Amino acid sequence: MKIIIAPAKKMRRDLDAFPVQTEPEFLAQAQTLAAFLKTRSAAQLKELWQAGDRVVQQAEKQLAEMNLNERLTPAIVAFSGIQYQYMAPDLFTQPALDYIQKNLRILSGFYGSLRPFDGVCPYRLEMKTKMVGFKDYSLYHFWNHQIADSLFKDDDLVINLASKEYSRMVSPYLNDTRRMISIDFQEKKNDSWRTIATHAKMARGEMVRFIAEEQIKT
Numbered sequence: 001m002k003i004i005i006a007p008a009k010k011m012r013r014d015l016d017a018f019p020v021q022t023e024p025e026f027l028a029q030a031q032t033l034a035a036f037l038k039t040r041s042a043a044q045l046k047e048l049w050q051a052g053d054r055v056v057q058q059a060e061k062q063l064a065e066m067n068l069n070e071r072l073t074p075a076i077v078a079f080s081g082i083q084y085q086y087m088a089p090d091l092f093t094q095p096a097l098d099y100i101q102k103n104l105r106i107l108s109g110f111y112g113s114l115r116p117f118d119g120v121c122p123y124r125l126e127m128k129t130k131m132v133g134f135k136d137y138s139l140y141h142f143w144n145h146q147i148a149d150s151l152f153k154d155d156d157l158v159i160n161l162a163s164k165e166y167s168r169m170v171s172p173y174l175n176d177t178r179r180m181i182s183i184d185f186q187e188k189k190n191d192s193w194r195t196i197a198t199h200a201k202m203a204r205g206e207m208v209r210f211i212a213e214e215q216i217k218t
Helices: 027-037 042-049 053-065 082-087 094-103 139-143 146-151 197-214
Strands: 002-005 104-108 112-114 157-160 179-182 187-189 192-194
Touching: 002 197, 027 139, 042 053, 082 197, 094 104, 094 197, 112 146
Parallel strands: 002 104, 002 157, 157 179
Antiparallel strands: 104 112, 187 192
């Protein structure tokens, strides 16, 4: 069984947390994307990222300092959004840490799919980004079936705790031998059920922690 979650826009570099254990499976593809981004002008990057000046300046700094082989942070620590705060991996037992390294995958527009202790550096590249000037018109086209093939290589079940933006990396490639169970956290308000984004992120993080601590296999 594999569990998939989305990354976070907010990232940090922490060289004093958990040690890096592994290299991203799709590092070569990430290097291709990094090389493309570094050819873009400031105006082109701003259009690509579709963000305000402050965010663009920070992302440009990340890109200028980007080295995919040095000063890396484990992915589970590098992403620091709400989902990861509520997951609280720094409080995991060792068996739970071992469990997520084997079973949890963080989907990423830049890295494709990450194990929690793969070494990464901060980046900005959402799956929905329109890749103007790149060889592929979208990141969904670029990654194609690679992520699904990796997830289902040794498993036939994926637990989907990712947003729709990221689960779309997998859902088109399901079949009779590739099952995915999607979990949606909703709240009832005014006689209707709806997803509250912030609360859903909290719940996803807490569910990952529960699954890992309980060592759930099926």
